[in-house]
Amino acid sequence: MSDDADDPHAAWREWHERRAAAVSAPYGPLALTGTFWLADCPEGRIPAVPGHWRATEAGAALTATPEDSCRLDGEPFTGEVLLDADEGSPAHARLSAGELRIVVIRREGEWGVRVYDPDSEARRAHTGVEATPYDPAFVLPGRFRPYAEDRSVQVANADGRARGLDLGGELVFPFRGAEHTLQVAVDPDDGSLWAVFGDATGGHSSYRFRFLKPGIPDARGAITVDLNRSLLPPCAFADHFICPFPPPGNTLPFEVAAGERRLKAALATGI
Known part of the structure; x- marks a missing residue:
């Protein structure tokens, strides 16, 4: 067993270092320079994105010429192709042009592309x-209370649009003598939990809201709620992400003076 397993302070430092490396990676969230919805580009041309694009029921259709200098799956590409949403890291996106990675996304049936530089x-x-x-x-010791059936609530997103946020239950935990609850999403693949939450530090000494990914509850619903691992949302790093804001009831009434707080560059200019 590693020393970190017995030293939560060291384990946290290792977690923070991994996060710092992921954030500053060549195709991490800081590299996102644009999110473009194909419905907003009826002529098929997207600023800073090579090729001609159109949305179909089955995917995002791209037509590329030699002048576009596109590469698909690492090989030079010309002609037409129908692209599904990229599911992995932007660094491994199927489509590239020079150093750019072009990522196909889909949100509530709408197709778009993202550019990472x-x-x-x-x-x-x-x-x-x-x-x-x-x-x-x-x-904090927590427990997960699943809903009888999944719910979807409309919440504002960072781009000013409202979208559905799927919720699978509640995360309940104590803090300073009171019980608190966060609504959480449940990953359909592995059962891990995810919450978007606000707190009394938001917009002051921390970014306006943060994410929490506490892991997978045990068979009885028990799970550790470690607020030291509160995360900045992707939109804290680039304006082109469309992060959901906290759903109603997900703003904690106390200060979560823990975890990731804000970008260091924000210290001079405020939040």
């Missing part, structure tokens, strides 16, 4: 993430 201004200006060191007071 390792030379983005945000990535060049990045100086790190402010995070509060591990505090055992924010490690």
